[in-house]
Amino acid sequence: MLRPCSDSRPVAGGRRRGASRGVDGSSTLSLLVQKFGGTSVADSDKILAAARRAIQAHQRGDQVLVVVSARGHTTDELVALAREITDRPPAREMDMLLSTGEQVSVALMAMAIERLGVPAISFTGAQIGLTTDSYHTKARIRNISTDRMKSALDDGKIVIVAGFQGVDENYNITTLGRGGSDTTAVALAAVLGAAACEIYTDVDGVYTTDPRIVPEARKIDRISYDEMLELASLGAGVMHSRSIEFAKKYGVPIHVRSSFSDAPGTWIVAADDARRLGVAVTGAALAKDEARITMVAVPDRPGVVHTIFHTIAKANIVVDMIVQNVSVKGAAEISFTVAKADLPDVLTAAEAAAKAVGASTVMHDSDVAKVSVVGLGMRTHTGVATTMFEALAKEGINIQMITTSEIKISVLVDRAKAAAALRAVHKAYLLDEVHAEVHAPFVPSSAANRAMKLVPLADDGATDTRPRGMEDLVIAGVDLDETQAGVSLFGVPDEPGYAAKVFRAIADAGVFVDMIVQNVSLEGNTDLSFTVPRESADRAAAAVEPLARGRIAIEPALAKLAVSGVGMRTHTGVATAMFGALAERSINIKLINTSEVRINVGADIASGQIALECLRRVFAVNGD
Missing domain, CATH: 3.30.2130.10 (VC0802-like)
Incomplete structure (x- = not known):
């Protein structure tokens, strides 16, 4: 079972926009988690554009939690800096170094949202109680405390959380490895019972194959967790396996979207919602x-x-x-x-x-x-x-x-x-052929708790x-x-x-x-x-x-x-x-x-x- 450190429990599946039921039976606002990758916050203009997306969701009546990665090539630059000092940097110190990239991003995002007239607050992984094991540079999440985030959300603030990072039981900073910000976002959506987790990136969804190799590749409107797990492990770099594992385990619908367009992206959902009649191969x-x-x-x-x-x-x-x-x-x-x-x-x-x-x-x-x-x-x-x-x-x-x-x-x-x-x-x-739409637009809906x-x-x-x-x-x-x-x-x-x-x-x-x-x-x-x-x-x-x-x-x-x-x-x-x-x-x-x-x-x-x-x-x- 999922065991957050507070009184919140995960809710498998999503909730419809608007009023929903909290774990204590009270009426709560629907929560949306948005994650912005490094290319989506690479400079001030892009940070402001991401801030406007968060504000739009907030103005629709959703509570909004934003997860951000380090800006642009910051992580690569930090790794190169470490290599200038030593060929074998200690794993603990690499985590201390690499975690600073996300801390910069969350502060800038909070400033951008505040500048646009909406209250916001930024947190590091440690500040929200995201605890991990002690495997530096590839730590796994153990628990997440929800109290501080829920309090800020209930106060009407947009909450911004640093992806990719947490702390172990001895308060050492840890990082989650490749795809860590995606994993943070889906984990927070799970523990807070979010309606959905939107992943904003520099592509507009998941494709039938890598369009850099096959230009005729087409965007998929909907794909199952299992299909995405297979494709992610095979080199489909849009999302990492660990985040999809989280989504499947706790029933979190994921919407992969472009940071630079309002067009629908790809929904990653349960098999029953993704099934295509008459289609044998998805990608x-x-x-x-x-x-x-x-x-x-x-x-x-x-x-x-x-x-x-x-x-x-x-x-x-x-x-x-x-x-x-x-x-x-x-x-x-x-x-x-x-x-x-x-x-x-x-x-x-x-x-x-x-x-x-x-x-x-x-x-x-x-x-x-x-x-x-x-x-x-x-x-x-x-x-x-x-x-x-x-x-x-x-x-x-x-x-x-x-x-x-x-x-x-x-x-x-x-x-x-x-x-x-x-x-x-x-x-x-x-x-490579364009087929008639086989699905109606996907709308996250409430579901019974299916946590395994x-x-x-x-x-x-x-x-x-x-x-x-x-x-x-x-x-x-x-x-x-x-x-x-x-x-x-x-x-x-x-x-x-x-x-x-x-x-x-x-x-x-x-x-x-x-x-x-x-x-x-x-x-x-x-x-x-x-x-x-x-x-x-x-x-x-x-x-x-x-x-x-x-x-x-x-x-x-x-x-x-x-x-x-x-x-x-x-x-x-x-x-x-x-x-x-x-x-x-x-x-x-x-x-x-x-x-x-x-x-x-x-x-x-x-x-x-x-x-x-x-x-x-x-x-x-x-x-x-």
Whole structure:
């Protein structure tokens, strides 16, 4: 549960403009949180323009709270100044230095609003009681006191809060890391029960892809939290994952808008409000700076996967794609990707893990990129993966890895061809075409409190059920699907277009595919595995048999286990906890694929119920 330090509690969802009900049942004014990024307050004219926006909302009858970032390139300049003094500045002192940028902004914004005739007051993170843990330069919010802000709002003032910063329990100044001001704004909207959180930036919303790479990209009118989480992690830089996690956890509608226009932007909302009938894919994204690590000849026995990723998690490295195919002759290959900047550290951890489990080799490739498509409609549309693979084949682009989730398909390609791959898939899904409006204008409305139960993880991956803060990991569900079968193709040719042919044949056979896992070995060996409804396994195998270059194997009954939640990417150790729980019960993992909101594994059907029970116990999720 969300635990502010005062008597305020979060209200999931928004409230309509005008009168609303406070937590004590009394009538209160609607609250609007507005956040202005660095480009929106870069000079005095822009600060005054932002002040006028806040005043307009105030004059409509809203209470208004403004969160601001440091002006322009102030943070970069402060970092450069520190580097002139030392190459390794202490993290605590960097927080002391960087927090000054927002303090300048809030004071100037308050002056601007006062000059325009409306009372205002500015606060630092410490002054509003925004408390964090003690991880300097990347702190997480624990609690926020609302008393001082509510008092100022009730006095008719516009409240301005410094984004990006807080204090730990010892009153040391901390900063929240990249995207910190967005996180501050959404957290304040959550704890104060705001109708919405408006994010003003130098773009006019969220686009179907990066318009700098694909000029034909279009603005999206509405997108779900899960879709935005996937896109944010894939390089869509409009908002950061942590702020979207906050919004999803506490039901805060977010409106991403241009600072320089009054045009509607993009609403980031719950799935039911964002769903598009007849549309499978909402957007595409490119993560350019990826590195791939492959562990060869990994022993296929319970506990091995846990040992590998526990070792990596201890190095505090965020792993992205994880792919494990079915084993051959008692050994498997496991590949995963990380940010290219983390490669030196992850190689050290991977070598140690390989030695511990008896894997033969650790190989890596630092010249890869990930291209993904995301959409709620994937859950109900067939042939979505086929469209992507055929688009890449047409451009002669080879696929090195494939991983899928319920709303995302990701492929790993050569970095030199990444931009061409993004353009190809964007066009293939008709994302460059203008469609008729599918939504009425979104209006935030009141909703029941849907705050989730927090299930924080201890640093070692063990479960710790004590609530420790607003940003703790939320595990929403642990599920078992016993209706699927697995099909594996061995000795797959490493050439452009092969995956497209395979999944076109399956689509033509009328078979719906769920998980897809492909791992092209850096040694040239390639296997392709996928799951289908159990009754369709023979039909799927028959469809691909003419294309097979090697053995085809069918697992007629497979247990698919899934852990889903909020914070899966930004909290290391989730996969480790899952793999460790299965290892304790001697349950072997046959397939793995991952996304921002879900980790899926395949196991023996006989182990399904046992695995479900142990995962629900570890993550403290009941089966209701």
